[in-house]
Amino acid sequence: MFKKLIAICLISTPLFLGACETYQSGDLPAPSRLEIIKNGTHTKDQVLRILGAPVYEEPQENFIMYAKIRKKSRAFLDPKEFERDIYVFYFDENNVVNGQKHLTLADANQVSFDSAMTPTQHKELSITEQLIQNFGRYDAGGRDSTAR
Numbered sequence: 001m002f003k004k005l006i007a008i009c010l011i012s013t014p015l016f017l018g019a020c021e022t023y024q025s026g027d028l029p030a031p032s033r034l035e036i037i038k039n040g041t042h043t044k045d046q047v048l049r050i051l052g053a054p055v056y057e058e059p060q061e062n063f064i065m066y067a068k069i070r071k072k073s074r075a076f077l078d079p080k081e082f083e084r085d086i087y088v089f090y091f092d093e094n095n096v097v098n099g100q101k102h103l104t105l106a107d108a109n110q111v112s113f114d115s116a117m118t119p120t121q122h123k124e125l126s127i128t129e130q131l132i133q134n135f136g137r138y139d140a141g142g143r144d145s146t147a148r
Contacts, residue, residue, distance in 0.1 A: 026055045026067040044095040062091045
């Protein structure tokens with residue numbers, strides 16, 4: 001019995017860890033269309049007509065962005081980003097292209113998170129105090145909760 005259990009674990013472990021899914025966020029226009037856009041030759045309306053709707057548009061800063069991000073996940077592990085292509089087009093005050101950037105995964109900023117926590121200025125409640133405090137706050141249905 002014990003040998004069968006070990007055999008099942010050994011056989012099923014690679015199946016669970018080997019399950020791999022690829023996710024994609026966004027999509028890019030065809031490379032031939034991206035090559036058409038040159039600085040000083042196209043207006044914002046022409047760029048939108050050639051490339052289509054952007055992923056992000058910032059009217060105040062006057063730029064638009066096209067992006068494609070691909071991630072791979074294995075079984076229950078967090079997804080890992082393995083491909084990133086971002087094209088940013090900047091416009092001057094006359095809405096003419098005056099700059100563009102192509103950013104990849106190599107251009108990403110590596111941010112290290114600090115695990116320190118800022119203390120809050122309130123009383124820490126125990127689980128019992130929280131349960132007593134929340135008693136009667138939830139609507140069991142059948143009555144109008146906005147009438148309270």
